[in-house]
Amino acid sequence: MTDSPRLRVAVVDDQALMRTGFRMILESADIDVVAEAANGHEALAVVAQTRPDVVLMDIRMPELDGVEATRRITESDSTARVLILTTFDLDEYVYAALRAGAAGFLLKDTPPERLIDAVRVVAAGEALLAPSVTRRLVEEFASSTAAAPVAGLDDLTERETEVLREMARGRSNAEIAEVLFVGETTVKTHVGRVLMKLGVRDRVQAVVAAYESGLIRPGQGSP
Numbered sequence: 001m002t003d004s005p006r007l008r009v010a011v012v013d014d015q016a017l018m019r020t021g022f023r024m025i026l027e028s029a030d031i032d033v034v035a036e037a038a039n040g041h042e043a044l045a046v047v048a049q050t051r052p053d054v055v056l057m058d059i060r061m062p063e064l065d066g067v068e069a070t071r072r073i074t075e076s077d078s079t080a081r082v083l084i085l086t087t088f089d090l091d092e093y094v095y096a097a098l099r100a101g102a103a104g105f106l107l108k109d110t111p112p113e114r115l116i117d118a119v120r121v122v123a124a125g126e127a128l129l130a131p132s133v134t135r136r137l138v139e140e141f142a143s144s145t146a147a148a149p150v151a152g153l154d155d156l157t158e159r160e161t162e163v164l165r166e167m168a169r170g171r172s173n174a175e176i177a178e179v180l181f182v183g184e185t186t187v188k189t190h191v192g193r194v195l196m197k198l199g200v201r202d203r204v205q206a207v208v209a210a211y212e213s214g215l216i217r218p219g220q221g222s223p
Contacts (some may be wrong), residue, residue, distance in 0.1 A: 007123050010035040010050060012043040012066070013058040013085065018108070022056055022115070029116045040064025040072075047078055053123045055082045057102070059093045067096045074101030074201065081122045081201075095141040098204050099212075125202070138168075138211050150213040152197040160197070161215070163190040167203055168210035 011022045011033055023033045035046035039061045047055060055073065059066035070082045084097045084105035094105050103122045106115060156164065159180075166176040173191065177184040191203060200206050210216050 007031045007054065007119060008034045008050065008052040009119060010037065010043065010046055010052040010055045010080070012037040012040070012055060012061070012069070014038050014061040015058075018058070025112045025115055026119065028112075031116070031119060040066065040069030043069045044072055047073055047080055048076075051078065052080050054119050055080050056119070057082050057084050057097075059084055059086050059091075059097060065093075067093060067100055070097050070102050071100035081125070083118060083122050092141055095137055098137070099208055101201060101205065103202055104204060136170075138207055148212055148214075150198065150209045152199055153209070153213050153215065155197045156194060160190050160194050163187060164194050164206060164210050165216055167191065167194075168207045168216045 009026055009031055011019045011026075013019050013022070016038075019036045019038075023036070026033050034050040034052050037043040037046050041064045043055065043057065044064075057066045057070055061069075066084060070084070073080060073082055081103040082097075082101065084094060084102045085108050086094050086105055087108055088094075097105065104118070106118055110118075162180060163176060166179055171179065173184050173187045177187045180187070191206075194206055195202065198206055198209055200209060
């Protein structure tokens with residue numbers, strides 16, 4: 001039986017001390033830090049060169065910030081998932097990064113074990129943020145944008161649209177299954193189809209799309 005490959009992470013932060021701290025935490029958990037970068041331009045270069053599984057991305061950096069770097073990475077052929085590092089959770093920059101394709105965010109002062117868990121969860125393609133946190137953040141900033149067409153939304157079946165609405169309300173797959181009186185496996189299938197039809201990487205971007213399309217309005221999100 002062979003061991004599974006070690007996770008590969010790139011750390012992007014304009015402060016060398018922060019990069020060193022993250023490296024020490026991750027390497028203590030047998031996670032390989034394959035590259036470091038001090039700004040968005042460097043991040044694009046090292047991601048292309050080293051092809052990490054996860055990019056820890058500072059959001060405010062000189063030359064090219066974390067939002068634009070995230071957008072360029074997620075629009076490229078890279079399979080890396082971007083995890084935003086921020087000082088404030090309810091932050092318009094965090095919202096912009098989620099819109100740009102980030103898989104989630106963490107506060108910079110998060111405990112080491114939480115950072116390690118987050119990297120593993122994101123690398124596995126799972127949702128990092130609690131649905132309620134995603135909803136709270138999206139509601140905070142979605143109200144400032146007018147409803148706009150979202151590609152693929154009209155292709156959803158009635159049941160897939162119901163599932164998307166429940167996702168946007170902050171419900172987990174298990175909670176959606178209970179509300180719609182179906183099995184959790186069925187919900188997972190519907191979620192997968194929603195992501196595919198909307199052309200988004202994960203449910204965070206699906207929730208953003210639900211609000212920005214007007215499918216669900218700020219204030220309607222609470223279960």
